[in-house]
Amino acid sequence: MQYDYVVIGAGMGGLTVANFLAKYGKKVLVLEKHSIPGGLVTSFARRGVHFDLGILGLYELDEGQTIPQFLEFWGASQVPTRPLRGNLKCFIDGTEFDIEAGKVRESLLEQFPKNRDDVNRVLDIMHAINKEMHSGKEAPEPPYDMTLFQLVKFGMNAMRQRPMFMKYGNKDARRVLDSLTTCDELKTAVYSKAPYPMVFMAFAYQWSVYGESRYPVAGMQAIPDAAVESLRNQGGELKLNAEVAEILIGNGRACGVRTTDGSVYRGAVISNVSPQFTYEWIPDTVAAKARMKAAIARRRIFEPAAALFMALDESRYSLGDLESISIVSTRDYRMTTGEYRPDTAPICINVYPGIEGDEFRPLVAIIPISYEYHNFWETEAGRKRGQSYRALKQEVEATLLHRIEQHLGTGFTNALVHHELSTPLTFERYTYSKNGSFMGWSITQRDYGKFLRQRTDIDDLYLVGQWVFPGFGVAGVMASGYYLAKEILKSDGVDLKKDFAKFFA
Ligand SMILES: Cc1cc2nc3c(=O)[nH]c(=O)nc-3n(C[C@H](O)[C@H](O)[C@H](O)COP(=O)(O)OP(=O)(O)OC[C@H]3O[C@@H](n4cnc5c(N)ncnc54)[C@H](O)[C@@H]3O)c2cc1C
Structure with a gap:
């Protein structure tokens, strides 16, 4: 099957570039390994509660901001949202601090x-x-x-x-x-x-x-769903459950992909997946591969997190107006993720508004713990998730729940109807984001601003998403899709920047 562009991954970066290209008449196919689009912006259900992978709210959903503007430009339906206006509670070494919204x-x-x-x-x-x-x-x-x-x-x-x-x-x-x-x-x-x-x-x-972020009424999944709807309306295609295993190279150019079921899709290739994984899909015979891998081998990656997904029965324990609860020890702001253990790591509990029909309140605690923790989570250097991995996960989960209980009381833990831990390895396996990073490269002073470009050393192979300019976050990866489309469309005489400005003039 022949396309102008084959996009690997339906994260917000991939869906954005696909939408811009489809709007200008390019024949675009997006291949996504999961049964739902969105990558790190997906939602999933447990016991009738909808959880988002981690984002609580987005300022960029507000009127006139990136997400509604891009959707409007593509002719997509807008995503109905509601404001997040909750309060924050912070426990620092046992002392409580309250911060009121606004x-x-x-x-x-x-x-x-x-x-x-x-x-x-x-x-x-x-x-x-x-x-x-x-x-x-x-x-x-x-x-x-x-x-x-x-x-x-x-x-x-x-x-x-x-x-x-x-x-x-x-x-x-x-x-x-x-x-x-x-x-x-x-x-x-x-x-x-x-x-x-x-x-x-x-x-x-x-x-x-803070205090100005918004949450989609139907949950975060509504954002990629709207982008998929507009992609299809503009003639683009999305194929779910299609995992790319190989990037095809002909005459030195990327010319298509092969999926795990052996299907071949031809066209220039745009990868929304981390470069560390993307480059592995290039045949070893391609000379540029080793050079490309070497160029990123030493770059530092944003420290990942574990996430504890919890469903709270609010008829038994109410969190009132709280939007977020932090549990930290006094020295935390000087520590690095690698130094944290489950009994010392800061815990940030996001309290979600939930979506209509949810019986219980979804909460997600985000806990910075390194990818390498405990011999790669007891998986012999990250290779296999067996019994010892499951045992360690249970141990970490119990420690975190115990710490939360110490601060919020046994009433809180007794009112939990579901809890489940994901580790950095879970995030990595889910999206093939190296080390489970949810922001791409490290953004410390030493690393910030060292942008990776969207063009690669191989003609017709491009990158989009949180690993390339301008980087992380939903607005950042959507901007990366805009920049890549602008670059590609330039050769057709299209000035995307000008068209975009004219559209909103
Ligand atoms: C806990 C958490 C909190 C966050 N908080 C915020 C926040 O407050 N604000 C904010 O702006 N951002 C936040 N983010 C970050 C934001 O979600 C990400 O930066 C962004 O969504 C990454 O998008 P992406 O398009 O680069 O890639 P991804 O979302 O990683 O998408 C990549 C896609 O490629 C697919 N894929 C991978 N391999 C293959 C293959 N071989 N074949 C086919 N498909 C494949 C994956 O399944 C996935 O759908 C948070 C993320 C997390 C996890």
Whole structure:
């Protein structure tokens, strides 16, 4: 079967590039190994409760933001959403801190009376960084496509227009927090929202949009479902339960794929899967393969997480208006994921609004624990998930539940009607995202900004999604799809940036 483009993977990156290409008349096929599209944005049901893989809410679902804009451009149905307006509770070494939705500053000032100046300084800087990040009038060009002159100009403009971002935003969060306050509880409270070693702008973003995120009324799955509907309306195809096992190369160019059932689909290839897995599907006889693998071999990957999915019977235990609960120890903001153990790792419990018809409240606790934990989760270096893997999972789950119970009481654990742990290996197996990373490459100060380009060393083989420019997050991977489509369509004389701007003028 011949297509213009065969996309491997129906994550939001793959679905986005497919939609843009289909809109401009390209014959596109998306192959997805699962029975549902969406990758890390899928939902699944247990005991009649709908769980999302991990995202609680998205600011980018708000009117005028990336997701509704892209859907509108493709002629897709909009995704009905509701606001998330809940409160946060943070346990730091046993002490409780409460942050009211829409009143972050007031809440922190009240609870850190001796550090009022520090609270104001931290929040002012975070808001300034976020404002600067959203101040650009148009999407910037990928840095690797800029000439030296453009790069210098971009750098000079950034120094002038984004001073706070340049001073704090692209520095490691723990370094910035250490420079802004000596109060460990305050630093940990800020860090607890997303306890990963990251540049400070990630925290600035999280805190600045807190209270403004939205959740699809029908759950996160509604987002990829809308993208699939528009893909089909525009003549594109999606084939589910189709796992790619090989990328076909002819005359030095990618010219199709072979799936595990032996079917062949021909066309230029776009992979939405991590490059570490994608490159393995290239035949060893292709000279560029070794070079491409070597180029990424030393790059550091975003630290993964385990996720504890819980269904709560609220008739027996109510969480009131809480949207999120963090359980952390005082030193957490200085620790790295590799140092965490189940009895020390910060626990962030997201309380979902749930969807109509759900009998119980879905909660997902996200816990940073490394891919290598305990001899790769007792799997002899990640190779096989046997009895010892299951036993370790049970042990970790019991430890986490015990810690949660210590903070929320036995009433909470007694009201749980279901709980189930996924490990970084579960995430890896589910999406073939290397090490189960849910943000692509590491975004510490050392690694941030080293973007991988969408074009590869093999003609007609492209990458899209969280591993390439501009990177992680739903809006980031959708932007990567836009950039790739823009690049591809350029050779047809299409100026996607201009068309997009005209559409919304
Ligand atoms: C716990 C958690 C919390 C998160 N929180 C946020 C948040 O608050 N905000 C935010 O913006 N983002 C968040 N994210 C990140 C966001 O979900 C991801 O960055 C994004 O969805 C990745 O999309 P992608 O298109 O790059 O790839 P993926 O979603 O990984 O999609 C890849 C697709 O390829 C398919 N595939 C793999 N191999 C094959 C094959 N051989 N053949 C066919 N198909 C294949 C997979 O099944 C999958 O569908 C979170 C993620 C998690 C897990």
